[in-house]
Amino acid sequence: xxxxxxxxxxxxxxxxxxxxxxxxxxxxxxxxxxxxxxxxxxxxxxxxxxxxxxxxxxxxxxxxxxxxxxxxxxxxxxxxxxxxxxxxxxxxxxxxxxxxxxxxxxxxxxxxxxxxxxxxxxxxxxxxxxxxxxxxxxxxxxxxxxxxxxxxxxxxxxxxxxxxxxxxxxxxxxxxxxxxxxxxxxxxxxxxxxxxxxxxxxxxxxxxxxxxxxxxxxxxxxxxxxxxxxxxxxxxxxxxxxxxxxxxxxxxxxxxxxxxxxxxxxxxxxxxxxxxxxxxxxxxxxxxxxxxxxxxxxxxxxxxxxxxxxxxxxxxxxxxxxxxxxxxxxxxxxxxxxxxxxxxxxxxxxxxxxxxxxxxxxxxxxxxxxxxxxxxxxxxxxxxxxxxxxxxxxxxxxxxxxxxxxxxxxxxxxxxxxxxxxxxxxxxxxxxxxxxxxxx
Amino acid sequence: xxxxxxxxxxxxxxxxxxxxxxxxxxxxxxxxxxxxxxxxxxxxxxxxxxxxxxxxxxxxxxxxxxxxxxxxxxxxxxxxxxxxxxxxxxxxxxxxxxxxxxxxxxxxxxxxxxxxxxxxxxxxxxxxxxxxxxxxxxxxxxxxxxxxxxxxxxxxxxxxxxxxxxxxxxxxxxxxxxxxxxxxxxxxxxxxxxxxxxxxxxxxxxxxx
Numbered sequence: 001x002x003x004x005x006x007x008x009x010x011x012x013x014x015x016x017x018x019x020x021x022x023x024x025x026x027x028x029x030x031x032x033x034x035x036x037x038x039x040x041x042x043x044x045x046x047x048x049x050x051x052x053x054x055x056x057x058x059x060x061x062x063x064x065x066x067x068x069x070x071x072x073x074x075x076x077x078x079x080x081x082x083x084x085x086x087x088x089x090x091x092x093x094x095x096x097x098x099x100x101x102x103x104x105x106x107x108x109x110x111x112x113x114x115x116x117x118x119x120x121x122x123x124x125x126x127x128x129x130x131x132x133x134x135x136x137x138x139x140x141x142x143x144x145x146x147x148x149x150x151x152x153x154x155x156x157x158x159x160x161x162x163x164x165x166x167x168x169x170x171x172x173x174x175x176x177x178x179x180x181x182x183x184x185x186x187x188x189x190x191x192x193x194x195x196x197x198x199x200x201x202x203x204x205x206x207x208x209x210x211x212x213x214x215x216x217x218x219x220x221x222x223x224x225x226x227x228x229x230x231x232x233x234x235x236x237x238x239x240x241x242x243x244x245x246x247x248x249x250x251x252x253x254x255x256x257x258x259x260x261x262x263x264x265x266x267x268x269x270x271x272x273x274x275x276x277x278x279x280x281x282x283x284x285x286x287x288x289x290x291x292x293x294x295x296x297x298x299x300x301x302x303x304x305x306x307x308x309x310x311x312x313x314x315x316x317x318x319x320x321x322x323x324x325x326x327x328x329x330x331x332x333x334x335x336x337x338x339x340x341x342x343x344x345x346x347x348x349x350x351x352x353x354x355x356x357x358x359x360x361x362x363x364x365x366x367x368x369x370x371x372x373x374x375x376x377x378x379x380x381x382x383x384x385x386x387x388x389x390x391x392x393x394x395x396x397x398x399x400x401x402x403x404x405x406x407x408x409x410x411x412x413x414x415x416x417x418x419x420x421x422x423x424x425x426x427x428x429x430x431x432x433x434x435x436x437x438x439x440x
Numbered sequence: 441x442x443x444x445x446x447x448x449x450x451x452x453x454x455x456x457x458x459x460x461x462x463x464x465x466x467x468x469x470x471x472x473x474x475x476x477x478x479x480x481x482x483x484x485x486x487x488x489x490x491x492x493x494x495x496x497x498x499x500x501x502x503x504x505x506x507x508x509x510x511x512x513x514x515x516x517x518x519x520x521x522x523x524x525x526x527x528x529x530x531x532x533x534x535x536x537x538x539x540x541x542x543x544x545x546x547x548x549x550x551x552x553x554x555x556x557x558x559x560x561x562x563x564x565x566x567x568x569x570x571x572x573x574x575x576x577x578x579x580x581x582x583x584x585x586x587x588x589x590x591x592x593x594x595x596x597x598x599x600x601x602x603x604x605x606x607x608x609x610x611x612x613x614x615x616x617x618x619x620x621x622x623x624x625x626x627x628x629x630x631x632x633x634x635x636x637x638x639x640x641x642x643x644x645x646x647x648x649x
Contacts, residue, residue, distance in 0.1 A: 011555065042555035046575040056575070059556060292553055292583055299552065320582045325593070329582060372593050374522050377581065385585030395638040409529050411587060412540060413635040418628030420585055421545055429546040432560040 003029040004305050005088055005096050007078045008104035009038030011291055012272030014060040015298030016102050016305070018433045021068045023306040023426065026438035031096055032065065032072045033088065036127070042291050044131040048138065049159035057128060069438045078105070081247040083265045100267050100305040103244065103255060104298065107237040107273035107289055112147055116209030121216060122231040125156055134232060140164035143228040145218055147206055149176035153234035154321045154328075161198060161324060168199040168226055170218075172235075175202055180319050180330050184343070185368050188350045192326045237289055239274040252276050254287040259311040261301035269305060271297030280314035280388055281332045281363050288315045299425050310425060316388050320380060326350070327371045329380050332364035332387040339363055342404045351375065353404040360394030362386040375405050382411035391416040491565040492621050494526075494601075494608055496539055496629035500618035503528060503537035507610035507619055511541075514609040515599060516592075525590055525601040526610045526619075531637040538630045539610070539619055542567070542588035542601035545626065550600065553583030558598075564606035571597050 004020060006013045009032055017030060038060035046052045065072045077091040081101065088096045109124035111117045123133045134156075138144070142165050146153050149171035160167050169176065175186035176193075190200050205221040209231060218226040239254045250256045250264045254276035261269045261277060272294035279286045293315040303310040320329040333339065339356035346352070351369035355362060365383040369376035386393065386407070393400075396410035424430065511524035521527075526541035544566055551559040551567050558573035559580065569580075576596040581589045589600050601608075603621070611621040 015552075040555045042577055042579065043575050046577070052575055056556065056573075291555055291579055295552060295555075318582050320578050322578070331582070371591070377591050377593075378527075378587065380578075380581050380587070381584040381589055382587030384582055385587060388585050395635075408527075408587070409531065409634060409638075412529060412538060412630050413638040415628065415631045415635060417543065417586055418631050420547075421543060421626050421628060424547045425552075430548040430552055432551060433557050434560060 009034035019302035148234035278314035498538035
């Protein structure tokens with residue numbers, strides 16, 4: 001019986017486990033090596049908002065893993081790989097032999113390298129313990145500094161503001177959400193935040209964090225000091241790649257994988273934030289540290305581990321976040337300087353739409369507008385479908401040049417739905433994780 | 441069980457007649473068609489066997505929008521087309537129309553994307569959101585490449601076509617059989633129709649006011 005060893009129990013690891021069981025109904029050995037009990041990072045903002053109970057955060061719970069006949073080694077950490085002997089060596093020296101190894105060790109937050117960054121009440125928001133620590137400091141009137149204005153910061157912005165926090169967002173770069181939207185979009189979001197009592201400081205570099213009684217005093221290279229009760233460091237993440245050094249795996253930013261999520265070693269796969277695989281639009285190898293890519297990588301890697309030859313098209317960069325009922329989403333190569341760009345701003349709504357074309361194909365998009373407005377929330381999936389399929393919408397280009405908000409008919413006429421319908425990752429209809437049964 | 445879910449059977453049983461009665465208050469009289477022959481029989485039919493889907497024949501659509509009204513009523517208890525999960529698009533200056541909804545795709549992009557496993561497959565074969573598990577993160581709305589995953593700002597939950605538990609309201613109220621619930625291949629029902637209209641000599645949106 002084949003033994004699949006999976007390192008990391010996040011989205012990629014969990015999806016690999018369910019996919020393996022979906023395909024083999026229990027006819028393989030699965031060992032999960034995870035240093036913490038698995039949980040869904042994506043829902044931590046809702047935990048912080050006090051919308052959901054702690055139990056809601058655990059997805060790959062020990063009972064579910066047991067029901068799928070997974071040998072889960074919680075608290076274990078992988079130390080290195082002996083690829084020539086197909087062995088994983090754990091910290092402490094234990095060895096696990098494998099037929100297939102999946103590396104899904106995710107990424108870790110990086111704090112701004114300033115004095116005081118490791119002090120009390122300075123937290124990243126990445127792990128469940130960190131989310132708990134932040135939640136314990138958040139309440140009506142608490143003064144909070146968010147260092148970094150990227151996607152992670154924005155996912156928890158609602159939870160903070162809605163609980164009466166006095167929030168200041170500080171960004172090193174010249175605009176907020178620098179890797180998700182362009183200057184025009186960022187300007188609209190910044191105005192929206194300012195109107196709702198959130199202070200935003202861009203082009204501002206944190207210099208140090210000092211203690212001032214129970215409070216924290218932040219000093220910057222530019223601008224006035226800031227006194228707060230809590231500092232949240234949302235200053236980026238990096239793949240947890242150090243432990244694979246010396247294993248013979250090819251790496252760049254992440255571990256390089258092909259369209260099968262396979263590394264340069266035939267029986268070693270990588271998935272999720274740690275994998276650097278093909279981009280669906282450009283074909284270039286990239287790290288997409290986003291939930292949908294982790295899910296897709298996990299499924300594709302597992303299908304191949306189970307013996308199916310599954311190549312996927314590549315991952316699509318996409319993000320969606322709402323900020324106090326302003327919806328922000330982007331897809332694909334939204335910042336491509338070589339693309340033909342159609343854009344429109346309706347400042348009074350506010351709403352913004354940007355479509356990026358190469359020939360008759362949409363290769364990227366930005367969508368921004370009130371969550372309540374039909375034109376915002378209805379179009380996100382269709383824009384994704386157009387970018388992902390690369391369907392030809394030449395006939396509609398002139399119309400979209402005049403009104404980039406009206407994509408629906410172009411989508412319907414594109415044939416994208418017809419291209420997509422036969423497509424399945426596993427070569428058969430997907431089922432819910434709840435339906436996966438393991439034969440005893 | 442939420443109100444939204446509970447309403448389904450109530451609606452199915454007392455049904456289409458009441459929908460029309462209520463609809464009169466809200467919509468133009470021309471949209472109130474008499475109950476189509478066979479609807480009541482169809483409603484009482486058992487939905488077992490192979491999977492049924494919504495077949496859409498846009499050539500038959502008159503743009504009456506009853507499907508949107510019935511859908512929103514079924515899904516949310518209000519006549520509010522903006523909350524319908526079937527949407528009618530107009531072409532060629534509002535002279536031709538095409539309803540469009542979730543094709544219940546085999547890949548189930550929404551289901552696989554959900555980080556809390558809130559989306560399952562109902563006995564009718566529809567992908568369906570469990571309101572008590574959904575946290576409203578909207579990942580499904582960007583994962584779904586068909587644009588048929590929606591977000592309700594009032595409930596802060598995702599919602600989509602669930603085939604009304606096996607008796608879709610849109611098909612029941614369609615007076616021209618442009619929407620038919622039956623066994624069929626999952627196919628792009630609207631694409632060729634819409635593409636043909638895009639190629640109209642007057643341009644894709646000729647005559648639109």
